[in-house]
Amino acid sequence: MSGTIVRMARSTIVVDGTNKYQIQATCDVKGTLPDIYIFLLQINNVGVPKDDTLVRVVDIADTLNANTVRAAQVTLGNTLWRSNALQLQYGDIETANAAWKELSGRINTLVKNVDTYLEEFETGVTDSTIIYPTTTPEAEQALINTYLSCTESVTEATTARDDQETLNASLKKDLDVVIERLNEANADLGVNSAIYSQLTTNLGTLTTLRPTITGQVSTMRSLVSASSATSAEKGVMQGTLLAIDAQLITFENTNASIATLNSGAVAGSVAALQARVATLTSQRNTLTTQYNAGLATVARLQGKLDAARETCNQALADVRAVCPTYAPPTS
Numbered sequence: 001m002s003g004t005i006v007r008m009a010r011s012t013i014v015v016d017g018t019n020k021y022q023i024q025a026t027c028d029v030k031g032t033l034p035d036i037y038i039f040l041l042q043i044n045n046v047g048v049p050k051d052d053t054l055v056r057v058v059d060i061a062d063t064l065n066a067n068t069v070r071a072a073q074v075t076l077g078n079t080l081w082r083s084n085a086l087q088l089q090y091g092d093i094e095t096a097n098a099a100w101k102e103l104s105g106r107i108n109t110l111v112k113n114v115d116t117y118l119e120e121f122e123t124g125v126t127d128s129t130i131i132y133p134t135t136t137p138e139a140e141q142a143l144i145n146t147y148l149s150c151t152e153s154v155t156e157a158t159t160a161r162d163d164q165e166t167l168n169a170s171l172k173k174d175l176d177v178v179i180e181r182l183n184e185a186n187a188d189l190g191v192n193s194a195i196y197s198q199l200t201t202n203l204g205t206l207t208t209l210r211p212t213i214t215g216q217v218s219t220m221r222s223l224v225s226a227s228s229a230t231s232a233e234k235g236v237m238q239g240t241l242l243a244i245d246a247q248l249i250t251f252e253n254t255n256a257s258i259a260t261l262n263s264g265a266v267a268g269s270v271a272a273l274q275a276r277v278a279t280l281t282s283q284r285n286t287l288t289t290q291y292n293a294g295l296a297t298v299a300r301l302q303g304k305l306d307a308a309r310e311t312c313n314q315a316l317a318d319v320r321a322v323c324p325t326y327a328p329p330t331s
Contacts, residue, residue: 004031
């Protein structure tokens with residue numbers, strides 16, 4: 001067992017009022033690794049170490065570089081250094097969850113590769129006499145052909161992963177737009193629903209006022225007729241009651257107009273917004289499912305790519321075991 005120990009801490013933090021999903025990884029014990037500095041970082045801002053970004057989990061070849069002191073690398077004008085600690089932040093939990101799994105997988109692959117090399121060295125034939133060349137030209141060419149075939153597999157796997165990442169980026173963009181439109185529609189629906197509810201309540205109240213006032217006017221007419229007022233005084237009071245009758249007609253017509261508006265335009269706006277919210281919610285759910293599936297696909301394709309690279313590295317090692325001077329063709 002290698003005994004390499006890496007602490008992984010995942011947490012949700014708030015940055016400028018927005019949830020961020022943070023991953024912190026620290027290699028505490030190197031185990032069989034050459035050292036604990038397993039994260040290759042890019043220096044983006046010399047004075048701000050927290051702006052450094054992850055290039056990759058190191059390869060075995062990276063550990064040959066003595067670039068574990070950031071300040072020394074800056075002095076030398078270099079932009080890459082190896083660290084034993086890493087901090088990543090993501091805007092959504094799906095991406096963060098996929099990222100930490102991918103990070104853990106790559107660390108595991110590094111340790112397994114180192115263990116494999118150590119095992120091959122320690123279990124090799126010792127004190128043996130080797131007669132060179134150790135293989136025929138035909139066998140050497142067969143190994144080279146195997147390696148070249150592996151490089152094609154790596155290229156194909158890289159293209160497949162890159163294409164899926166491009167598709168994921170497009171899906172994420174579409175998803176962000178739909179979520180923004182859904183938030184807007186929900187806000188508009190809230191405003192229009194409140195207006196519709198208030199108008200409905202007010203119309204119910206106003207509708208009961210018309211018969212009440214009409215009854216009161218009728219009572220007043222009876223009182224006027226039975227009163228001891230002069231004809232002139234009664235005429236003035238009857239005229240006032242007639243004016244109230246006219247206002248009641250206007251009142252009733254206005255209520256009817258408001259009721260028509262409420263049941264027509266306002267209710268129609270609420271219904272249209274409800275339909276829009278339902279449509280956008282369905283679109284959001286569909287895109288979310290597609291995006292999450294895309295993230296899973298990228299993780300799977302990355303696994304295939306890593307496997308292809310491992311196979312290719314081994315094939316190249318097999319070639320150089322019999323032909324140390326072999327130089328792979330450059331594309």
